[in-house]
Amino acid sequence: GENVEQHPSTLSVQEGDSAVIKCTYSDSASNYFPWYKQELGKGPQLIIDIRSNVGEKKDQRIAVTLNKTAKHFSLHITETQPEDSAVYFCAALTSNTNAGKSTFGDGTTLTVKP
Amino acid sequence: DAGVIQSPRHEVTEMGQEVTLRCKPISGHNSLFWYRQTMMRGLELLIYFNNNVPIDDSGMPEDRFSAKMPNASFSTLKIQPSEPRDSAVYFCASSRDRDYGYTFGSGTRLTVV
Numbered sequence: 001g002e003n004v005e006q007h008p009s010t011l012s013v014q015e016g017d018s019a020v021i022k023c024t025y026s027d028s029a030s031n032y033f034p035w036y037k038q039e040l041g042k043g044p045q046l047i048i049d050i051r052s053n054v055g056e057k058k059d060q061r062i063a064v065t066l067n068k069t070a071k072h073f074s075l076h077i078t079e080t081q082p083e084d085s086a087v088y089f090c091a092a093l094t095s096n097t098n099a100g101k102s103t104f105g106d107g108t109t110l111t112v113k114p
Numbered sequence: 115d116a117g118v119i120q121s122p123r124h125e126v127t128e129m130g131q132e133v134t135l136r137c138k139p140i141s142g143h144n145s146l147f148w149y150r151q152t153m154m155r156g157l158e159l160l161i162y163f164n165n166n167v168p169i170d171d172s173g174m175p176e177d178r179f180s181a182k183m184p185n186a187s188f189s190t191l192k193i194q195p196s197e198p199r200d201s202a203v204y205f206c207a208s209s210r211d212r213d214y215g216y217t218f219g220s221g222t223r224l225t226v227v
Contacts, residue, residue, distance in 0.1 A: 034215040043118075043205050043218030044157075051213075089157065093213060101170065102216065104157045
């Protein structure tokens with residue numbers, strides 16, 4: 001089955017700096033890659049996603065890049081703010097399976113220092 | 115849309131008691147997932163349904179856990195009998211199709227004493 005590895009497990013940046021979180025996956029059939037943000041006491045929330053026919057996607061201060069050949073994808077947050085502090089999860093999904101079952105990374109705890 | 119609704123938000127029970135967690139997915143979503151989250155094990159997929167049919171329950175820890183989805187708007191996760199090691203946050207999530215992201219509920223924090 002699919003295996004997703006996420007690095008780093010913790011990341012601390014100064015407000016205004018950029019943050020990058022990287023994930024690798026093992027199943028070349030995976031074709032959908034969402035990113036989730038989980039704030040304390042809440043459920044994970046989908047913040048951005050990318051499909052295998054796209055190399056990069058941006059939404060304001062966040063962007064995701066995908067390298068299918070190398071089987072890795074990354075989340076980029078620019079101009080970080082204290083409210084970006086949270087746990088971030090990457091996931092990979094193979095839509096040709098019976099149902100959309102995502103495999104999650106172990107999460108990255110991002111701390112943005114004011 | 116109210117999102118995915120889970121109840122209760124918190125549950126404290128004694129070891130050996132039956133616990134039932136409830137979930138109402140987003141209307142129109144045809145996939146539903148139950149996850150368990152702990153510090154040690156992270157997010158674990160317990161079971162998921164597609165069009166109300168259980169597709170994969172390989173993540174269910176043991177026979178003490180069972181899940182049902184009697185219709186498109188309701189699902190339950192039951193633990194009987196509960197044990198202290200079941201203490202965790204249980205999330206329900208739904209998605210509108212096989213290759214879309216999930217909408218998670220706020221979770222149920224279960225404490226078994």
